Amino acid sequence: MTPLLKVEGLTKRYGARIGCADVSFDLWPGEVMGIVGESGSGKSTLLNCMAGHLAPDAGRVMFDTRTEGMKDTITMSEPERRMLGRTDWAFVHQHARDGLRMNVSAGGNVGERLMAVGARHYGEIRDSAEDWLGRVEIDSSRIDDRPTAFSGGMQQRLQIARNLVTGPRLVFMDEPTGGLDVSVQARLLDLLRGLVREMGLSAIIVTHDLAVVRLLADRLMVMKDGHVVEAGLTDQVLDDPQHAYTQLLVSSVLQV
């Protein structure tokens, strides 16, 4: 079995400062990887480098493409990368507003990726939009409403529907539960967990919320100052942290 994504020595510097340094790992099909760390630890930089939003200074991001097998996504051409970005990859932004078209209806938002890969049948596009709204628990009567009329949690769920409609194999998530209140977070996590299991998705989730990775992630990387300080199975890292920083992180979680 080959890994779905193979990251080798990924480095990004902002001038003299380090964004992330020498990060390497393999992500296997169906696996969910969590990346945790405090603000400024380089986890978002790492995610953006992997997803092709930022150009890294060194390293390789190999992806198991459907047609050509393992291919470096950093050196591949822009059209190829964009194609990947709207078929096999998905990116869920922390703020739903960054990932949605706010002046386009919910149905149009979900249908955009389908139309971008060549769907030209209105009825079919609308049917799959309706189907996906249902899957993320948005009432299908809201299909023609704009995201501005949605609550924060609904916007986030709509963003997820919009990303998953083309059946991607790898989802990048940047703080998917950030800025939502806890009950909405719980529902969203439940939904995500269901979708990940049901579709066999691989995912990389960046978060500072340890509860999120506890629920969703199979494996965990802990980052500090741009470096990965500890990695391993989620339960193992959270229950028996080895690195001093991880110990601090785990012990800082508030108990209710």
Add this chain to the structure above:
Amino acid sequence: MSDYNFAYLDEQTKRMIRRAILKGLAIPGYQVPFASREMPMPYGWGTGGVQVSAATLTPEDRLKVIDQGADDTTNAVSIRKFFERTAGVETTEDTASASVIQTRHRIPEAPLTEDQVLVYQVPIPEPLRFLEPSEIETRKMHALEDYGLMHVKLYEDIARHGQIATAYAYPVKVEGRYVMDPSPIPKFDNPKMSGMAAIQLFGAGREQRIYALPPYTQVVSLDFQDFPFEASKADAPCDLCGAEDSYLDEVIVDDAGGRMFVCSDTDYCRARRAAGHVGAQGKTEDAA
């Protein structure tokens, strides 16, 4: 002849515009940036079209100017006068005898020939403008043929109105490559662009873009399989000349709900009436 250089613009400027036109013809549908000049008329009055016409005209040309199909409205009259004065070229209202036709928002009903050039005035050349505000991003989308967003607009139309409600400036795909804004012509005129014998040039003065379609270029209006493109017009014959196949203007004639439909192309209507065709109100109109 006046003291102006031929057709108002200096020779270097015309050369620069001709280069842009040639590039546009070489890459049908691609928007070529050019250094648009200040013209002695406000933006929105056809400064782009006038510059393209000025660079295209020769002293032997005969110019026709159309404004919304009509030869006798302000825009058409003033631009025609402008070139009469600065270029001293012959002008005409007859479509068939004109060699350069500058048009605002219409394509003449009479088929054009290989000896003619059609110059469009374009307000906003970028078909993706209202979907994606960033020029950097739209250029990238054109370069990468990333046109999914255009269909999102059509999807929104159907979702909201039950049909594709875009009635003018209906987006087209040129030779299977570039998505192009055909300028605000009614979508009734879209099919005429495809395979046209005449050269079609598009000038946007404020936006500083020129694009072009060489003769016999394939132009396809975007649509969905289950909502195909339809070249719509008012469902009536012309009240003056009885034409059933021309694009019609609706004219309110009194304040009691009276209305009539007349050809938007005045030259076409005039020619038909001269040939003896009479519409429902054609007679009374003559008497008045």
